[in-house]
Amino acid sequence: MSYALHLGTVIALYALLASSLNLTAGFLGLVSICQAAFFGLGSYTAAVLLRGTANEAAVVAAVCFVGGWTGGVALSMALFRLREDYFAIASFAFQAIATTAFYNLRAVTGGAPGIAGIAPLRFAGLPLASAERSLVALAILGGVLWLVQRALLRSPAGRVLAAIREDEVSVLAVGLDPNRYRVALFATGAGLASMAGAFYASYMTFIDPTPFGFDESILILCCVVLGGSGTAMGPIVGAVALVCLPEALRFAGFPSAVAANIRQIVFGAALVAIVLLRPTGFRKTAGVGS
Amino acid sequence: MLELEGVVKRFGGNLAVNQVSFRIEAGELTALIGPNGAGKTTLLDIISGFSAPDDGRIRLNGTDFGRMSPWRRAQAHVTRTFQHLRDIKALTCLENIELRVRGQRGSGLIPAVFLRGRWRAQEEAVAERARRILKELHMEELSVKPAGTLSFGQRKLLSLAGALAHDGDLFLLDEPVSGLDMARRELVASVLTSLAERGKHVLFVEHNLQLVTLVAKRVLALDRGHVVADSDPKTVLASTELMRAYTQ
Numbered sequence: 001m002s003y004a005l006h007l008g009t010v011i012a013l014y015a016l017l018a019s020s021l022n023l024t025a026g027f028l029g030l031v032s033i034c035q036a037a038f039f040g041l042g043s044y045t046a047a048v049l050l051r052g053t054a055n056e057a058a059v060v061a062a063v064c065f066v067g068g069w070t071g072g073v074a075l076s077m078a079l080f081r082l083r084e085d086y087f088a089i090a091s092f093a094f095q096a097i098a099t100t101a102f103y104n105l106r107a108v109t110g111g112a113p114g115i116a117g118i119a120p121l122r123f124a125g126l127p128l129a130s131a132e133r134s135l136v137a138l139a140i141l142g143g144v145l146w147l148v149q150r151a152l153l154r155s156p157a158g159r160v161l162a163a164i165r166e167d168e169v170s171v172l173a174v175g176l177d178p179n180r181y182r183v184a185l186f187a188t189g190a191g192l193a194s195m196a197g198a199f200y201a202s203y204m205t206f207i208d209p210t211p212f213g214f215d216e217s218i219l220i221l222c223c224v225v226l227g228g229s230g231t232a233m234g235p236i237v238g239a240v241a242l243v244c245l246p247e248a249l250r251f252a253g254f255p256s257a258v259a260a261n262i263r264q265i266v267f268g269a270a271l272v273a274i275v276l277l278r279p280t281g282f283r284k285t286a287g288v289g290s
Numbered sequence: 291m292l293e294l295e296g297v298v299k300r301f302g303g304n305l306a307v308n309q310v311s312f313r314i315e316a317g318e319l320t321a322l323i324g325p326n327g328a329g330k331t332t333l334l335d336i337i338s339g340f341s342a343p344d345d346g347r348i349r350l351n352g353t354d355f356g357r358m359s360p361w362r363r364a365q366a367h368v369t370r371t372f373q374h375l376r377d378i379k380a381l382t383c384l385e386n387i388e389l390r391v392r393g394q395r396g397s398g399l400i401p402a403v404f405l406r407g408r409w410r411a412q413e414e415a416v417a418e419r420a421r422r423i424l425k426e427l428h429m430e431e432l433s434v435k436p437a438g439t440l441s442f443g444q445r446k447l448l449s450l451a452g453a454l455a456h457d458g459d460l461f462l463l464d465e466p467v468s469g470l471d472m473a474r475r476e477l478v479a480s481v482l483t484s485l486a487e488r489g490k491h492v493l494f495v496e497h498n499l500q501l502v503t504l505v506a507k508r509v510l511a512l513d514r515g516h517v518v519a520d521s522d523p524k525t526v527l528a529s530t531e532l533m534r535a536y537t538q
Contacts, residue, residue, distance in 0.1 A: 148403050156409060156416070157402035159389040163378045169340070170376040174390050174456065175364035176397060184399055 005131035011243045012138035013200055018223035018235030019145045020192035023185040025221060026229035027152070029165035030182070031088040034075075035220045037098030038068045038190040040212025042197025044108065047115045047207055057121035057128060057137065060202075061195045068194025072187030080182050095217050102209035114208025121202040134203040138196075142236065145192065149232035157181075165230070226274050245270055291315055292337070292460055292491045297346030299332055299515075306332045307343070308515035314493060314508075316459070319486035321502040321523070322495045324512035325536050330495040331373055333512070334462045337493075338370045339363040350460055350491075365392070369458035371449045373465050373495075379438030383429060383448055386437050387420035390452040423451045427477065442469050450478060461485055463494040467501050479505045499527060511535065 021035045042064035049060050079090050102109050109115065120129040121137075128134050152158055163171045164178045171178045201207050219242065227238020249263040292314040299307040307329045314320050322330050335341035337348055339360035348355045355363060364370070377386050394416060396402050396409030424430050427447050432440065437448060446469055453461060466482070467475045475498070482505050485492050496502050502509060502523055509526040511519035513535035519526045526532060 151403045151406070152399065155402035155406070156388070156394045156396035156413065157399055159378075159381060159385050160397050162380050162385075163389055166378050166380060167376050169372070170378060170389075172340070172360040173338070173364055173370045173372075173376070175361050175392055177359070177361045181399065 002131065005135060007243070007247060009131050009135045009138060009203060011240055012135055012142055013196060013203075014220065014223055014239035014243055015236040016138055016142045016145065016196045016199075017193055017220045018227065018239045019142060019149065020189040020196065021220050022149065022224050022229060022231075022235045023189040023192075024182075025224050026231070026234065027149075027161045027165070027185055028182055029230075030186075031084075031221070032091045032186070032189075033088055033214070033217045033221060034091040034095040034098065035189070035193050036212045036214070036216035037095045038071065038193035039197045039200070039216070039220075040098060040102055040209065041071060042068055042194030043201040043207050043212065044102070044115070044197075045194070046121075046198035046201040047118050048108065050119045050121070050202060051115070051117065053119050055119070055122060057123045057198075057202075060121055060198050064194045064198040065191040067191075068197075069187045069191030071194075072190025073183060075190070076183045076186045079186075080179055092214070092217075095214055099209060099213045102212055109209065112208060114206060116206045118201050118205045118207065120205070121199065128199075128202055131203070134199060138199055141195070141199075146232050146236065153230075153232060222271065226271070226278075241274075291349075291351060292493070293347075293349045294337070295347040295349075297333070297336060297348065298344045299329070299336055299341065300344050305515045307336065310346070310512075310515070310517055312510060312517065312520060314491050316489045316491055317486050318508055319482060319492045319506050320494070320508045320510060321506035322493055322510050322512060323497070323499065323502060323526075323532075324518075327514075328512040328535070329515040330512055331464055334370065334464055334493070334495060337460075338368050338462055340370075364456070364458070367458035368460050368462065369453045369456040370462045371453050371464055371466065373468075375442075375445045375449055377437040377440075377445055377448050377452070379436060382434050382436055383424065383440070383451075384417065384420050384433040386448055387423055387451050387455045388416050390455040391416045391419060392456055392458075420451075420455060423454045426454070427451050427481070443471065443474055446470055447474060447478075450481060454481070458490075460491040461493070463492070465495055465497065467496065467498055475501060503527065 017035060017039060021032060024030050024032045045064050045067050046060050049055055049063065075094060079087055082090050103112055120127040123137065126133065128137055160171060160176055160181065164181055168178045223238035223242050224235050226241060227236065228234025246263060246267055249266055254262045295311050297307055297310045310333060324330055332341060336343045339355065339358055342357065350366065353366060378389065381389065394409065395412055401408055421433065424433050429447060432444060437445060440448065450466055453463065467478050470478065479501055482492060482494065506523050509521065509523045510517055511526050511532045518531040518535055519529045
């Protein structure tokens with residue numbers, strides 16, 4: 001039961017992270033490879049706020065969201081001069097800088113050994129220490145984000161986002177500034193990833209730089225792309241699939257000496273198969289009305 | 291009134307637009323003709339803000355465009371279509387037209403999600419207007435088809451439909467009938483005429499001189515960035531300057 005609860009919490013966490021990236025990668029069509037950096041930024045911010053003492057979830061989450069949002073606005077000023085491949089490369093560069101900072105700013109992050117003894121968030125007096133409570137909190141956040149994305153796609157703004165994704169000039173000719181949409185969604189996605197980091201730090205009670213690196217950014221991006229980018233449900237489906245698949249392979253009975261390597265090969269092959277069989281993701285990529 | 295005063299545009303050492311000045315009154319249906327490379331599309335880009343002039347001034351109804359961005363000009367009632375089609379392939383025809391209606395309260399991110407009551411009533415009016423435009427262009431049966439599945443001719447009409455939905459004071463149309471069959475050309479001609487009758491400023495680039503003769507009240511002929519002729523269609527099409535431009 002505790003394993004299932006833990007798995008559910010991890011799925012909810014990745015669903016939230018993937019949904020936060022969906023705002024940029026899915027709605028705007030900009031491949032960003034730095035979501036884990038904002039996830040880390042929020043985790044370390046929460047770790048500093050929660051070191052030794054529990055704190056109100058709303059306060060910590062708000063501080064982390066504003067921190068991530070501000071970082072997102074600042075980064076977008078530089079990144080949005082670039083398009084497509086160059087945007088992806090620049091976002092990767094930011095991820096590399098953030099990873100280096102997580103390892104080397106020891107006074108704040110604790111370096112490679114990380115930070116232990118992080119107190120849980122508190123909501124209405126109750127500590128979110130257990131997997132059940134963390135799962136409920138993350139599921140509520142993920143649900144709200146799903147509703148927001150769904151509402152956005154079914155509104156006139158959904159048409160504008162489809163147009164930005166396909167042809168920015170047509171948006172300019174309508175009389176709208178695509179950069180306002182880009183900055184707003186990129187920064188909001190960064191803020192949400194940062195907020196997810198606060199719940200992660202609170203749930204794990206220990207953090208180190210490992211889950212905030214390049215691999216993690218790619219995994220979050222895979223959740224969006226394979227689930228169905230630009231749809232409200234896609235990132236959630238992608239998170240369920242990509243968290244459960246490696247876990248399922250644990251029970252495949254591979255010889256223990258080579259089990260880890262075989263799992264990696266099977267996982268990689270499964271990703272390639274999904275891309276070949278469902279190039280638009282599990283949920284069909286769509287603009288309006290999805 | 292649209293006023294251009296000494297507009298200049300250079301690309302490297304080449305003068306694409308050279309000291310172009312003219313005025314177009316409201317309701318004046320004006321064609322811009324000239325051989326390839328004469329600077330016609332560049333001039334539309336400059337007026338609509340997609341290309342910055344090196345010199346000169348542009349005013350629409352007294353508003354100086356200066357360095358105003360293209361989206362601000364579109365808000366200031368400049369409607370533009372492009373030579374290369376810019377419909378959104380993932381959206382249906384109806385959605386493509388709805389997208390182009392100006393002043394939609396639900397197009398902002400926050401109102402779209404949190405202030406639904408502010409735009410839901412307007413959305414029905416936007417859809418109704420889009421359906422009316424589709425009907426006007428005999429495209430009702432295409433309303434739910436994604437733009438990406440349409441033929442070139444249908445997409446060309448869709449871009450005109452988008453311009454009608456945007457409905458600015460100034461229409462800048464780049465080759466509105468290229469690739470269209472005779473019936474659709476006549477349809478476009480009647481739409482252009484009705485725009486002028488409604489008091490819109492219309493400036494359209496066209497290679498089809500038959501359409502120019504049929505609908506334009508005035509023709510500006512460009513050659514290597516210069517206005518070489520500016521008069522009624524018959525006078526311009528018979529001018530030696532135009533003949534020289536096309537034969538050199």
